[in-house]
Amino acid sequence: MTKILYSLKSIHKIIKENQPSKVCVVTSKQLSKKLAWALKEVEALKPDLIFVPDGETAKEWQELEKLLKKFSLVNLDRNSIVIALGGGTIGDFTGFASSIYLRGIKYINIPTTLLSQVDSSHGGKTGINFLGYKNQVGTFNLPLAVIIEKRFLESLSEENIIDGLGEVIKTGFIKDPSILSILRRHTVSSLVRSPDFLKIIKKSVAVKNYFTGKDLKDNGLRQILNVGHTIGHAVELKYKVSHGRAVLIGMLQEIEFTESLKLTDPSVLKSLKNLLKHLDIDINNKMNAEWGIIIHDKKVTGSHINFPAIIMPGNAKIIRLDLKLLKGFF
Amino acid sequence: MTKILYSLKSIHKIIKENQPSKVCVVTSKQLSKKLAWALKEVEALKPDLIFVPDGETAKEWQELEKLLKKFSLVNLDRNSIVIALGGGTIGDFTGFASSIYLRGIKYINIPTTLLSQVDSSHGGKTGINFLGYKNQVGTFNLPLAVIIEKRFLESLSEENIIDGLGEVIKTGFIKDPSILSILRRHTVSSLVRSPDFLKIIKKSVAVKNYFTGKDLKDNGLRQILNVGHTIGHAVELKYKVSHGRAVLIGMLQEIEFTESLKLTDPSVLKSLKNLLKHLDIDINNKMNAEWGIIIHDKKVTGSHINFPAIIMPGNAKIIRLDLKLLKGFF
Numbered sequence: 001m002t003k004i005l006y007s008l009k010s011i012h013k014i015i016k017e018n019q020p021s022k023v024c025v026v027t028s029k030q031l032s033k034k035l036a037w038a039l040k041e042v043e044a045l046k047p048d049l050i051f052v053p054d055g056e057t058a059k060e061w062q063e064l065e066k067l068l069k070k071f072s073l074v075n076l077d078r079n080s081i082v083i084a085l086g087g088g089t090i091g092d093f094t095g096f097a098s099s100i101y102l103r104g105i106k107y108i109n110i111p112t113t114l115l116s117q118v119d120s121s122h123g124g125k126t127g128i129n130f131l132g133y134k135n136q137v138g139t140f141n142l143p144l145a146v147i148i149e150k151r152f153l154e155s156l157s158e159e160n161i162i163d164g165l166g167e168v169i170k171t172g173f174i175k176d177p178s179i180l181s182i183l184r185r186h187t188v189s190s191l192v193r194s195p196d197f198l199k200i201i202k203k204s205v206a207v208k209n210y211f212t213g214k215d216l217k218d219n220g221l222r223q224i225l226n227v228g229h230t231i232g233h234a235v236e237l238k239y240k241v242s243h244g245r246a247v248l249i250g251m252l253q254e255i256e257f258t259e260s261l262k263l264t265d266p267s268v269l270k271s272l273k274n275l276l277k278h279l280d281i282d283i284n285n286k287m288n289a290e291w292g293i294i295i296h297d298k299k300v301t302g303s304h305i306n307f308p309a310i311i312m313p314g315n316a317k318i319i320r321l322d323l324k325l326l327k328g329f330f
Numbered sequence: 331m332t333k334i335l336y337s338l339k340s341i342h343k344i345i346k347e348n349q350p351s352k353v354c355v356v357t358s359k360q361l362s363k364k365l366a367w368a369l370k371e372v373e374a375l376k377p378d379l380i381f382v383p384d385g386e387t388a389k390e391w392q393e394l395e396k397l398l399k400k401f402s403l404v405n406l407d408r409n410s411i412v413i414a415l416g417g418g419t420i421g422d423f424t425g426f427a428s429s430i431y432l433r434g435i436k437y438i439n440i441p442t443t444l445l446s447q448v449d450s451s452h453g454g455k456t457g458i459n460f461l462g463y464k465n466q467v468g469t470f471n472l473p474l475a476v477i478i479e480k481r482f483l484e485s486l487s488e489e490n491i492i493d494g495l496g497e498v499i500k501t502g503f504i505k506d507p508s509i510l511s512i513l514r515r516h517t518v519s520s521l522v523r524s525p526d527f528l529k530i531i532k533k534s535v536a537v538k539n540y541f542t543g544k545d546l547k548d549n550g551l552r553q554i555l556n557v558g559h560t561i562g563h564a565v566e567l568k569y570k571v572s573h574g575r576a577v578l579i580g581m582l583q584e585i586e587f588t589e590s591l592k593l594t595d596p597s598v599l600k601s602l603k604n605l606l607k608h609l610d611i612d613i614n615n616k617m618n619a620e621w622g623i624i625i626h627d628k629k630v631t632g633s634h635i636n637f638p639a640i641i642m643p644g645n646a647k648i649i650r651l652d653l654k655l656l657k658g659f660f
């Protein structure tokens with residue numbers, strides 16, 4: 001099982017336990033400047049430093065080849081440890097490279113954004129984009145540890161926080177409504193200064209790990225975490241909005257759809273809209289997804305899709321739907 | 331667990347059990363002509379046919395990208411099944427692509443050479459060559475089934491049979507000496523016409539699966555299967571001899587090395603040399619491996635190597651050796 005630790009200092013304990021032949025840190029040039037204090041913290045491990053591009057461009061086939069070449073150049077062996085320091089793209093990308101280099105070497109994920117801390121760093125999904133589709137190529141590869149350090153969040157913009165809150169709000173709606181109750185006490189800016197912030201991060205991480213722990217390979221229960229993503233992924237690709245905003249847009253539209261099928265209680269949409277208003281998150285719900293992108297979803301098999309639907313706040317389930325029904329609505 | 335079946339016809343049962351959304355066969359153009367009868371056998375499954383290059387050139391980074399693109403073009407989804415029809419390179423390569431496409435879809439391996447039937451198709455090791463090193467990038471990915479059809483062997487050249495016999499002989503020396511007793515009754519050409527042939531194939535497959543079943547991820551016991559490969563891989567790369575010949579050369583040299591360390595009983599080398607003479611396999615033992623290639627072995631961690639050594643016929647173990655000892659000998 002992956003260890004989840006809430007302090008960067010804990011990395012020394014993990015390294016000591018594992019006695020790697022070599023340690024390497026994968027990050028971006030920009031982050032290495034911004035997070036110089038964090039690199040200083042791991043300096044004693046004498047890591048090789050490998051730079052990859054920032055943002056989604058890192059997650060491309062050619063960049064993967066370059067990273068694997070660098071792993072080979074610094075002579076990583078099967079007893080080495082790779083540390084990913086960065087947001088979700090660096091984590092996904094480094095986790096994937098680590099899972100195929102020498103058929104898999106250990107890696108530690110140190111996510112530096114709210115989105116990656118609560119979502120992508122957990123559950124072992126790694127991958128790259130391919131032919132314009134998100135995460136079409138990748139593996140399930142659990143990190144040795146995920147280190148969540150609150151200090152990384154202090155320098156994030158409000159927009160970056162909203163990017164992560166999309167997934168946090170989702171975890172509230174699919175499993176733990178106490179997250180929603182806490183969020184309702186705040187605006188985005190009051191939340192980040194409050195002790196409630198770490199509290200909802202931990203709760204959200206618990207929901208994510210509840211589902212991934214029961215279904216690592218995403219064959220059933222885990223697909224509930226995909227609420228908001230069927231439409232959200234397609235919107236994100238088309239409009240280049242942040243993942244968190246895309247998930248919120250996806251949730252709003254998917255709830256309208258499943259409400260029309262009498263699957264979702266009408267209180268859900270009302271509750272989500274109120275919460276967004278409360279938090280002062282303004283969502284443009286006019287964005288519409290391309291059908292060709294929607295049906296490229298990994299939950300589609302043959303003529304059907306496993307569609308995760310919220311039933312009531314804190315309760316969601318997977319419904320097997322004929323794609324025609326979905327097409328009729330969108 | 332992977333099913334091991336000894337008739338091509340059994341594929342229909344497996345497909346029926348799994349109800350895939352789509353079936354695709356990966357093979358080479360050349361093989362599709364040579365093995366038209368086998369493609370006819372799977373015709374009823376209406377597979378998409380994907381061609382990849384023949385031989386080790388298939389196992390390259392650029393070819394992997396092409397194969398993944400083809401998977402996407404024929405719209406494979408997470409409920410599809412990929413069938414690899416060919417020798418070890420096609421199996422390794424297709425198994426790897428299947429393990430990372432959509433984070434892994436099912437595949438069936440139909441090995442068509444003796445080497446792939448007894449060795450590479452079992453145990454889930456997939457991969458490609460990278461920066462000139464063999465299988466530097468890959469995964470552990472067990473196929474749904476391995477189908478061993480003896481009919482494929484009927485058209486193989488004697489040299490192709492020897493390629494497979496290298497691994498068969500190895501399994502005799504590391505675990506099951508009854509394989510060696512049977513082999514001693516034959517020359518290569520008498521063996522292929524005898525019912526003993528299928529018998530030793532099954533015994534050899536059993537040895538392979540004994541080790542891979544106990545240690546899929548190659549962290550300990552499985553490394554015993556690597557007897558002959560530390561030197562063999564390096565010889566294979568340098569002299570472009572077949573894998574089976576390279577393993578035999580590797581075994582001869584490694585046994586001399588471990589005998590000099592008083593680890594291996596002198597009867598082992600004598601027994602191997604006699605067997606090769608009996609079978610009429612002429613091995614050029616003058617080939618010597620490059621040190622730079624030897625130390626790129628996956629069994630090396632830091633300054634040491636996990637070296638698999640034969641102790642007595644049918645008995646081998648892993649010895650952790652300082653690399654200096656190995657360097658001193660080669």
